[in-house]
Amino acid sequence: MGASMQTRMMNTSVTRSAKAPKAKKSRPDYSVPALDKGLDVFEALAASDTSLSLTELAGALGQTPSAVFRILDRLEGRSYIVRDPVSGRYRLSLKLFELAHTHSPVQQLITMSGKPMRDLAESVRESVHLSVLSSGRIVVLLDIGSPLRVRFAHEIGSQFPPVLTNSGRLLLAYLPPELLEEHIEKDPDYAEFSPDQKDAFHEELKKIRRNRYAVSSSEERAGMKDLAVLVGNPAIGTTAALAIACLSGSKNNVDINRLLTALQACAAKITNSMGVSYDRDASL
Numbered sequence: 052m053g054a055s056m057q058t059r060m061m062n063t064s065v066t067r068s069a070k071a072p073k074a075k076k077s078r079p080d081y082s083v084p085a086l087d088k089g090l091d092v093f094e095a096l097a098a099s100d101t102s103l104s105l106t107e108l109a110g111a112l113g114q115t116p117s118a119v120f121r122i123l124d125r126l127e128g129r130s131y132i133v134r135d136p137v138s139g140r141y142r143l144s145l146k147l148f149e150l151a152h153t154h155s156p157v158q159q160l161i162t163m164s165g166k167p168m169r170d171l172a173e174s175v176r177e178s179v180h181l182s183v184l185s186s187g188r189i190v191v192l193l194d195i196g197s198p199l200r201v202r203f204a205h206e207i208g209s210q211f212p213p214v215l216t217n218s219g220r221l222l223l224a225y226l227p228p229e230l231l232e233e234h235i236e237k238d239p240d241y242a243e244f245s246p247d248q249k250d251a252f253h254e255e256l257k258k259i260r261r262n263r264y265a266v267s268s269s270e271e272r273a274g275m276k277d278l279a280v281l282v283g284n285p286a287i288g289t290t291a292a293l294a295i296a297c298l299s300g301s302k303n304n305v306d307i308n309r310l311l312t313a314l315q316a317c318a319a320k321i322t323n324s325m326g327v328s329y330d331r332d333a334s335l
Contacts, residue, residue, distance in 0.1 A: 088114065089122050093143070096132065102140035156289050157183065160282070161192055163324040168195045168293075171317040175295070175310055179317075180205045181282070182218050183291045184226075187237060189219045192291065203275070203296050212240045214252065217267045217277035218292035224259040225285040231256075264311055269296055278307065280314045284327045293318045 095111050096103060105123065109116040123141060126132045133144045164181050172179045172195045180194040188210040196204055213219030214235070223231060235241045244252060259265045269275035279294035295310055322328075 085122075088112070088118070089126065092119065092122050092126065093131075093147075096141060096143045102135060102138070102142040104138075104140050108141065157192065159325055160291055160321075164193055164282070164291075164293075164321050165195075167317045167320045167324070168193060171313060172196065173198055175313050177295045177297050177310065178203050178205075179314075180294055180296075181291050182211075182294065184213060184219070184222045187213070187234065189213050189216055189222070189292075205296075212238075214238055214241045214244075217265050217269070218279045218294045220252075220255060220267075221259055221265040221279045221281060221292045222290060224256040224265070225281060225290055264315070265292075266307065266311070276307070278310055278314060280311065280318045282318045282321050283325070284322070287327070289325075289327060293321070 091112050092108065095108055103111070105116050105120055108123070109119045112119060123132065123134070127134055127141075129146075130144055131146050132141050134141050160181065160183070168179045168181065176197055176199055178195065178197045180191055182189050182191045182205075184190075189212070191205045191207055191209050191211075194205045194207055211219065213223055223234065226234065241249070241252070263281070265277075265279045267277055269277045275296050275298060277294060277296050279292045281290055282293050283290040293314055295314060297310065
């Protein structure tokens with residue numbers, strides 16, 4: 052009896068062990084040291100304001116000059132970098148820029164934004180849309196409707212005046228000063244502003260840059276509030292506005308902060324999926 056009970060207990064123990072969940076495997080290491088070193092050279096040259104010598108590159112990367120020279124020789128042979136014939140210093144060529152522009156950034160934005168925006172709309176129960184600044188107008192690229200029966204939608208391809216819309220002002224706020232000046236000089240809506248309105252407009256752009264988001268009452272629908280955050284990196288000229296339009300009467304400050312936090316997380320996910328980095332916490 053005792054032996055039989057012991058046998059059953061041992062069998063039960065074995066069975067339970069066999070069914071116990073396996074520990075999650077760590078991600079396999081597929082590192083390619085030579086490739087990593089080549090990418091280190093790219094990033095070092097991209098981060099430098101001036102061309103770099105072999106000695107400077109080797110020191111910055113913690114590598115021997117002979118090891119770095121072999122990498123530089125291959126990159127130069129493939130026209131990714133250029134060596135000055137007089138000084139012998141290295142800089143990036145425009146080949147990477149050329150390769151990057153073989154794919155439409157707009158199409159990439161749409162492709163990378165679909166799932167994160169659907170997840171966001173499902174999570175916050177609000178409609179979400181993505182728009183860009185193009186030819187002096189705000190153009191809606193993508194709109195994901197709220198899962199609720201009553202929803203607010205923006206037709207894909209619809210266009211709006213930038214200075215009169217929340218998303219437009221967000222994107223204008225991140226333009227370089229010379230491009231912003233060029234834009235508003237041609238904008239018919241800005242031309243109709245009084246001097247006081249123009250001053251208020253520029254103060255709002257400064258506020259958007261400080262806050263890193265834009266919130267305003269909707270110009271399109273009474274009783275609505277628009278929230279928008281930036282997707283992409285303004286330093287490379289690739290940006291879009293990720294936005295939510297919601298009923299202002301049902302949204303207190305806690306709700307607005309919750310929606311902004313969710314918007315920013317979604318924008319960061321889209322930006323990262325495009326292979327673009329942008330530190331939203333860095334000072335402007």
